[in-house]
Amino acid sequence: MTDTTPAGPRHRVVIIGSGFGGLFAAQRLAGADVDVTLVARTTHHLFQPLLYQVATGILSEGEIAPATREVLAHQANARVLLGEVTRLDLEARTVTHSAVGRVTVTPYDSLIVAAGAGQSYFGNDRFARHAPGMKSIDDALELRGRIFGSFELAELASTPAEIERLMTFVVVGAGPTGVEMAGQIAELAHRTLKRDFRRIDPASARVVLLDAASAVLPSFGERLGGRARARLEAIGVEVRLGATVVGVDSTGIDVERADGERERIEAVCKVWAAGVSASPLGAQLAEQSGAELDRAGRVQVLPDLTLPGHPEVFVVGDMMLRDRLPGVAQVAIQGARYAADQLMRRVAGQPPLPAFRYRDKGSMATISRFSAVVSIGRFQTSGFLAWLMWLGVHLVYIIGFKHRVTTLLHWVISFLGRGRAERVMTQQQVFARTAIQDLGEDFDPTLPRVPKDRPGP
Numbered sequence: 001m002t003d004t005t006p007a008g009p010r011h012r013v014v015i016i017g018s019g020f021g022g023l024f025a026a027q028r029l030a031g032a033d034v035d036v037t038l039v040a041r042t043t044h045h046l047f048q049p050l051l052y053q054v055a056t057g058i059l060s061e062g063e064i065a066p067a068t069r070e071v072l073a074h075q076a077n078a079r080v081l082l083g084e085v086t087r088l089d090l091e092a093r094t095v096t097h098s099a100v101g102r103v104t105v106t107p108y109d110s111l112i113v114a115a116g117a118g119q120s121y122f123g124n125d126r127f128a129r130h131a132p133g134m135k136s137i138d139d140a141l142e143l144r145g146r147i148f149g150s151f152e153l154a155e156l157a158s159t160p161a162e163i164e165r166l167m168t169f170v171v172v173g174a175g176p177t178g179v180e181m182a183g184q185i186a187e188l189a190h191r192t193l194k195r196d197f198r199r200i201d202p203a204s205a206r207v208v209l210l211d212a213a214s215a216v217l218p219s220f221g222e223r224l225g226g227r228a229r230a231r232l233e234a235i236g237v238e239v240r241l242g243a244t245v246v247g248v249d250s251t252g253i254d255v256e257r258a259d260g261e262r263e264r265i266e267a268v269c270k271v272w273a274a275g276v277s278a279s280p281l282g283a284q285l286a287e288q289s290g291a292e293l294d295r296a297g298r299v300q301v302l303p304d305l306t307l308p309g310h311p312e313v314f315v316v317g318d319m320m321l322r323d324r325l326p327g328v329a330q331v332a333i334q335g336a337r338y339a340a341d342q343l344m345r346r347v348a349g350q351p352p353l354p355a356f357r358y359r360d361k362g363s364m365a366t367i368s369r370f371s372a373v374v375s376i377g378r379f380q381t382s383g384f385l386a387w388l389m390w391l392g393v394h395l396v397y398i399i400g401f402k403h404r405v406t407t408l409l410h411w412v413i414s415f416l417g418r419g420r421a422e423r424v425m426t427q428q429q430v431f432a433r434t435a436i437q438d439l440g441e442d443f444d445p446t447l448p449r450v451p452k453d454r455p456g457p
C-alpha cells in the first residue's frame with residue numbers, strides 16, 4: 001500500500017471523479033493555497049451528452065474525452081491519480097483507491113466526492129448483457145460495434161426473419177438520451193447507409209423507441225414532448241409509450257403494454273437509456289455520516305452541499321440529492337464551483353457562503369439533424385433555431401480548442417453531408433470487453449464489473 005501525498009503544510013483537497021463535478025471543482029481551485037489531488041477511474045474527462053454521437057459514428061471518442069492530465073497540466077497545485085476509489089474513511093480522513101492491483105491511501109483535509117452515476121436496470125441487471133447502457137466510452141464503442149455490426153450481419157443473413165431481427169433496433173427510455181439515440185440510428189439507417197449495401201436495404205430498418213411512461217421527453221413538458229414525438233415519427237422512429245420492458249435476451253425484447261398484454265419485439269441490437277443509479281460510494285458516505293439516501297442511491301446533503309457532521313466533505317453532481325435537482329451537467333458544474341469556493345473561504349478563514357442556489361440555464365435535446373427542442377424558463381422553441389442553439393452550447397462546453405475544431409468538422413461531414421467519419425468498429429470493441437474483464441477480475445478484484453456473457457450483434 002502506498003501513500004503518495006506531497007509533503008508540506010498546505011491544506012490537502014482530494015477530489016473523486018473527473019466528470020463535470022470533479023474537473024470543474026479542480027479548475028476552480030487553480031491558484032488557491034491548497035494541494036489538489038484528483039482521483040478517477042479513467043484518465044479522461046468525459047462529455048457524456050455527446051456519447052450517442054460516438055456510438056453512431058459521428059464523433060471519435062477522443063473528441064469528447066480529453067485527457068484530464070492534459071487539461072490540468074498548467075495548474076501547478078493539482079495532480080491527477082488513476083484509481084478506482086474503493087473505500088472512504090471519514091474518521092481517518094482517507095481515500096483508498098486501486099489501479100490494476102496497486103492500492104494507494106490518500107489522506108485529505110477536505111474531500112469533494114463527484115463520482116457520478118451508473119446505469120440502472122431497475123433491479124433487472126441481467127438485462128445489461130443484451131441491452132448495454134450508455135455511460136462510458138466503452139459503452140459507446142460497444143454500441144457502435146453492435147449498431148454497424150447488425151447491418152453487416154444482416155447483409156450475410158439467409159432468411160427474411162433473420163434480416164428483420166438484425167435490422168430492428170430498440171432503444172429503451174424516451175428521455176433526452178433515448179430520443180437522441182433513436183433519432184441518430186434512424187438517420188444512420190435511412191440516410192447515411194442508404195447506398196452502402198447490396199442485398200439489404202438499410203432504409204427499411206425499424207427503429208423502436210420504448211418507454212413505460214406516457215410521454216416523450218417528459219421533463220420538457222407536453223408541448224415540446226409532443227413536437228419531439230412528431231419529429232421522431234416523421235423520420236421513421238416507431239414510438240411506443242406505456243410499454244414496460246419485462247424481458248431482454250439475445251434475439252429480442254419482451255414488453256408489457258398498459259392494457260396488460262405482452263408483446264415480443266425481435267431485435268438483436270438493443271440500447272438501454274433508462275434509469276440511473278448513483279455511485280455506490282454514496283452508500284459508504286451515508287453509512288458513516290448518517291446522511292439519507294434516496295432510491296437511486298443519491299446522498300442527501302446539507303444546504304452547503306456537505307454531509308451532516310462532516311463540513312469537510314462535499315458531495316456534488318449526480319450523486320447529490322438536494323432540492324429535487326436533476327442529474328444534469330449544470331447541477332454538477334455549479335455545485336462543484338460552489339464547493340470549491342466554500343472550501344477556499346474556509347481555508348482563508350473567511351465567513352461561509354450562503355446556501356447553494358442552483359441557477360437553471362434550461363435544457364435541450366436534439367432529435368435529428370436540424371431539429372432540437374430547447375426549454376429555458378418560459379422560453380420554449382423547437383426545430384432549426386433550437387438545433388443551432390444546441391450546437392452552440394455544446395461547442396462551448398467541449399473542453400479544448402482542438403477538440404472543438406475537429407468536432408465542428410465532423411458535424412459538417414455528418415449534418416451537411418451524409419457521411420459518418422468514425423465508422424471503425426473492431427471485434428475487440430464488441431466481444432473483448434468480457435474477456436478483458438475476466439482477466440482483470442483475476443488480476444484486480446476491484447475493477448468495475450460488467451455483466452458477463454455479452455453476445456455481439
Ligand SMILES: Cc1cc2nc3c(=O)[nH]c(=O)nc-3n(C[C@H](O)[C@H](O)[C@H](O)COP(=O)(O)OP(=O)(O)OC[C@H]3O[C@@H](n4cnc5c(N)ncnc54)[C@H](O)[C@@H]3O)c2cc1C
Nearest residue numbers: 017018019020021041048049085115116317318327328329
Ligand atoms: C448519455 C448521457 C447523456 C447526457 N446528456 C446530457 C445533456 O444533454 N445535458 C445535461 O445537462 N446532462 C446530460 N447528461 C447528464 C450529465 O452528463 C451528468 O449530469 C454529469 O456528467 C454529472 O457529472 P458528475 O461529475 O456528477 O458525474 P460524471 O460526469 O459521471 O463523472 C463521474 C466521475 O467519477 C469517476 N468515478 C466514478 N466512480 C468512481 C470510483 N469509484 N473511483 C474513482 N472514480 C470514479 C468517473 O470515472 C467519472 O470521472 C447526460 C448523461 C449521459 C450518460
